[in-house]
Amino acid sequence: MSKPKPDFSKLLFTGIKRKKTNPIVTESDDAALRMRVMPKKLLPELLAEKKHKHSKLDDEADDGVALFSGEMMKAIQSSKKKAKFTETDQKELERLFAQHVRRINNMYVVGEDIPAPILEFDDLKFPKEIDASLKEFNIIAPSPIQMQALPLMRQKRNLLATAPTGSGKTLAFVLPLIQRIYESRVEGSAKLPVLKAIVLEPTRVLGRQVYVQFVKYCQNLNLKYAFYEGDGPFPSGVEVVVTTPNRLIAAVEDNKKAVMKMLKTVEWVVVDECDRMFDDKDTEANFKSKLAKILEWTDHEHTRRAFFSATNSSEVESYVKANLKNPVFVFIGSRNSANTQVTQQLVFAGSEGGKIAAIRDVLQGGFDPPALIFVQDKDRAGQLYTELVSSFSHIPIAMVSSEVTDAQKEKILDNVRAKRVFVLICTELIGRGIDLPSVNLVINFDLPATIVNYVHRIGRTGRAGRPGRAITYFTETDLKYIRPIASLIKHAGFDVPAYTLALEQPTAAAKKVLSTNGIHRKSFGGVRKWERVKAKKQEREELVDHSSAKGAVMADDDAGGDLIDKARRAVMKKRTANALKMMTKKKGKKTVGKLKPSIKAKGKLPRSTIIKKKAKKAT
Structure with a gap:
């Protein structure tokens, strides 16, 4: 026997007893977080119905006045006043309607x-x-x-x-x-x-x-x-x-x-x-x-x-x-929950070589491009890039890290949106907010630094209510960090290896290592290849080496921030030099050498002092 459809007006005006709900958001609910859900009846219609109901009660009260007199008539007139649809009634209806819209x-x-x-x-x-x-x-x-x-x-x-x-x-x-x-x-x-x-x-x-x-x-x-x-x-x-x-x-x-x-x-x-x-x-x-x-x-x-x-x-x-x-x-929606529009997998790869083999299986087995592959840092991005390019020359593969020039970044991202790039290897730089609506697959080659980063990474797919897929690989090295991610994926309604939920939670020290990308991972080949490819890309001005750059540096970093410390140091250095010049001019003699501060490193004396002592000792 089919259940009767709920009366919307009763739900709206009498309320609804809230049941204990499962914390797992269903697929349809998660899609609704990105798309508007309309109420069955809009406010103007509800207002009209309510006013009509009150008007009908008002007419019935008028009919009753002709039949009764005295105390009975006073009671009817009192009920007539109560039956009027007041401004307060309208405000209450609007408040209840707003609550209902928020709820659905x-x-x-x-x-x-x-x-x-x-x-x-x-x-x-x-x-x-x-x-x-x-x-x-x-x-x-x-x-x-x-x-x-x-x-x-x-x-x-x-x-x-x-x-x-x-x-x-x-x-x-x-x-x-x-x-x-x-x-x-x-x-x-x-x-x-x-x-x-x-x-x-x-x-x-x-x-x-x-x-x-x-x-x-x-x-x-x-x-x-x-x-x-x-x-x-x-x-x-x-x-x-x-x-x-x-x-x-x-x-x-x-x-x-x-x-x-x-x-x-x-x-x-x-x-x-x-x-x-x-x-x-x-x-x-x-x-x-x-x-x-x-x-x-x-x-x-x-x-x-x-x-x-x-x-x-x-x-x-x-x-x-x-x-x-x-x-x-x-x-x-729910607090810090993963997107359940995205099918999530947690896969044990054993070692760095196992992760490479798993990536090869995905690319060889066929996938719906484009795909994003997240790695721990820029060096691993380059190494994985050369490894995959040499094996899959028929697949358009690109890489984005802090070393990629701004112009090249924009070009690559545009190519991903247009599906001219099938695989993009990237760092946390692309993990937040970047709108790549065509992405169908996200692969966490290296674990994200935090649960929040995981949510943002897999959020690059499954956008605007569309389905997506995310695969997270982990190795023996990652076992001390994997429990929170395993719990989050399980909470979203997807299967994970049972033993990952029984592992101990990461310690504060382990979390710090993970959040600072301090995990030492074995290289997986392609190191020398990447150095050669990197040099050629720098010649073509597709990459820039910030560590050896002179002067001001303003660039995105691989942790999802922007580098500017060098820029500030460069500015301060310039200001200090200008100040010294001004002081020199005022005194009418060169004082730069005298004003320049000596720096002690690890308790050592300045070089000039050491030379003077040696000279004195020799005499």
Whole structure:
């Protein structure tokens, strides 16, 4: 006997008893996290039904007045007043409807005075130019994260938004920023363009991708936006700047007065991939301390902040609660869960040679390209690249690491999107946020440094509700690290070797080794081959060696950050030299030699002192 269909109005107005649910998200639920789910009845229809019901009760009360008098008539008139559909009733209905929309879209919100989620882009009354761009790029309806984040940013609310990979987070902040800038132009609040928004990304390649979204959706709007790569003066006369924290810090240190003046007019600071930004384990990019500076510089009464990420971070949540006024938290789906649209496999390969053999089997057995293969660092990327290219010359294979030039990176990623590259070997540099919608397979050749990195890596496939596949290889060396990943895959509903769930959890020391890519792995051949190939690529200017580069260095690193320490050292060195020259001029004599500090390394005396002592001893 089939079960009767539930009465929507009863569910909406009387509530529904919440059952204890299985924490595993089903495949259909996970797809819904990326695609809007519509209620069976829309709010106008529900309002009409409710008003009709109250009107009917009102008419019945009028009919009863003619038959009764005295106390009975007073009672009927009282019930008639109660039957009227008031403004309070309408607000309550709207609140219940918003709750229902959030429930069916796996949306959880925390905060005060939260606006109802939108169901259509038309609800926000975008300029016709934005509507035309949405249609051109086939964006028909808002995704769950867009449904709630768009009205929040429209109301200028501080927020922290977390949603799965491939769920449309970028548009969730790009569209409201464009709308706000457009409206300020129309209002004539400024005669000349002033900086309204800063968008911070962890890497240059991700910043470039977000910048392209502004290009696409600012068509015909005559808005000014820029992508600051750090290789020149900070852009002026623009309304939006997309950059990385380190490059913005560099711009302020190089021209503090001018850049700080621009930052005074900023209304929005958007921190994308915010969990990465608050990661204090990174020693290269040092995002946490740098981000603190930027947030301090933009701490104005008129400035709002929006944090976006695919994974939750307790550190980000604590910061938002402690530092932002009346913030709203938006969570789509389960906390730090892997994408169940992606079929996940955990495979024991035994050794490094076993991993190579397993990769060969995948490529020889046929696969649906393109595929991403993640490795631990740039050296292993190069070695695996030469190993596979020599064995599979008929398959277009490319590599991306921190050594690849920016121009070459963009060319390779475009070729992956166009399916002209079938296999891309890469480091963590490509692990976050990069939109490669055509990717069907992700292979973790080396274990990711953290569970969060695992979620981001496999999030390069299975985007926008499409299915994908992910394979993670592990060896004897990895047994002390594998338990958390095995548990996550099992939690997502996929089988793993039973013994991996019985292994001990990694110790704090083991986690530190893994997070810093400190695992010593045996080479698997191709080392000398890669050195020869590398030299040729450097000659063709496809690769750059940052370790031997002279002067300023600004580049993405293989841990998903950006390198700028050398750039800062170069700037400071130049400033020190200039200061010494000025002092020399003032004194009218050469004092550079006297002012130059001596450096003691490991307790040793400066070379000049040693020479003097030797000379004295000889006499």
